[in-house]
Amino acid sequence: MPPGRTVLVETYPRLYSADFPREDRSPDQHDAYATASWLRDADKDGRLAQALAPDLSESNLKLAKHEGWILGVACCAEPTPQAPRISAQSSARSDQGTTRPGYRNRNGQVVIGPTGLLGTDHNQLVYHLCCGRCGLNYGANGSDIHARKCPYCGGGRPGLAI
Numbered sequence: 001m002p003p004g005r006t007v008l009v010e011t012y013p014r015l016y017s018a019d020f021p022r023e024d025r026s027p028d029q030h031d032a033y034a035t036a037s038w039l040r041d042a043d044k045d046g047r048l049a050q051a052l053a054p055d056l057s058e059s060n061l062k063l064a065k066h067e068g069w070i071l072g073v074a075c076c077a078e079p080t081p082q083a084p085r086i087s088a089q090s091s092a093r094s095d096q097g098t099t100r101p102g103y104r105n106r107n108g109q110v111v112i113g114p115t116g117l118l119g120t121d122h123n124q125l126v127y128h129l130c131c132g133r134c135g136l137n138y139g140a141n142g143s144d145i146h147a148r149k150c151p152y153c154g155g156g157r158p159g160l161a162i
Helices: 027-045 047-052 058-067 142-147
Strands: 109-118 125-131 137-141
Touching (some): 027 047, 109 137, 109 142, 137 142
Antiparallel strands (some): 109 125, 125 137
């Protein structure tokens, strides 16, 4: 990044917070402090340039261009091969409040949108969800969205393939 330019990035403070003493900061203050400190240190030693251009597989690069990428996450599992898709309009519930893109449930899970894949519950579609806390992307039946917990950081059941 050229000097004097601004970049908007998504971070996951848990990646950095353990590297810095908490002292008398609240958890939110420490997350902000640790992230800013990591960015400063990584800029000085060259890790920031590497973090801004992670070595991703073709499929993960395509996913990152669509959804974004969390700074400092070097890689992730390959996406599951896609099953045959059906139209989201075929589900009578596709326009309900809890399946609306942007809906956030009480556990911080955000609906990205319908995948067009058949769900595992009767007459359900799989919806793409993203954890508002850790950034995990996963699938869930539309009927489960209102109470869904993150499979990674929230103790929820494993997600469905997306």
